[in-house]
Amino acid sequence: MAVADTPIHLTRAAHVGISVSDLDASIAFYRALTGNDPVVADETMHSVPFGRSQGLPTAKLRYATINLDNSLGIDLIQFQDPVGEPTRGAANRPGSMHLCFKVDDLDAVHRRMADAGYDFLGAPYTFLPGEVTPDAALGTKVAYFNDPDGTNLEIIQPQGGFAN
Structure with a gap:
């Protein structure tokens, strides 16, 4: 296009x-x-x-x-x-999307969600030096999970100048 x-x-x-x-x-x-x-x-x-x-x-x-x-x-x-087929929208598939929820304390929210039965795709992650440019995202914490249909969802605790 x-x-x-x-x-x-x-x-x-x-x-x-x-x-x-x-x-x-x-x-x-x-x-x-x-x-x-x-x-x-x-x-x-x-x-x-x-x-x-x-x-x-x-x-x-x-x-x-x-x-x-x-x-x-x-x-x-x-x-x-018409009823559609599930997208199975893995994060790396072109056309998939995710919805991100901003939180003040990712560790506390993650713990509450895990205790409530939410399944995360992996452990919480913190952006480290050398992984991301510019450095504004350093220290930002993220964790990913899916809704009942597999829609990608994220929680994020931005750090520094990372205003996401």
Whole structure:
């Protein structure tokens, strides 16, 4: 795909949409993760034009939205028609994404999450000298886990000038 060099200036995110296989299970997961109730819960839509706007023949779906404290919404969308195949979105697969949650004390949050039964993909990690340029990220701590459908999620405790 060729894209012109003209800046478009899209600089503010409104929400992130995550396709899910079971809306109720995903609402429970994200409610427990964020502590926030959905602002939209179990809305439905059935529209051929909306489906076509997404490159699908139709769209019959249920969805919910959980807002984060910084006003970013997480839209959880269960397509009922057409039902899609799982992406199995490993971090290294082009087109996969991750959603990152900023925390003040990664070790404490990680411990609470592990005690609550969240499965992490690996141990928490701290960026070390020689691994990352520029040095602004040195000391930043991260840990990765998945939601029930395998969407990549991260918790991060930025350090120094790393404003992520």
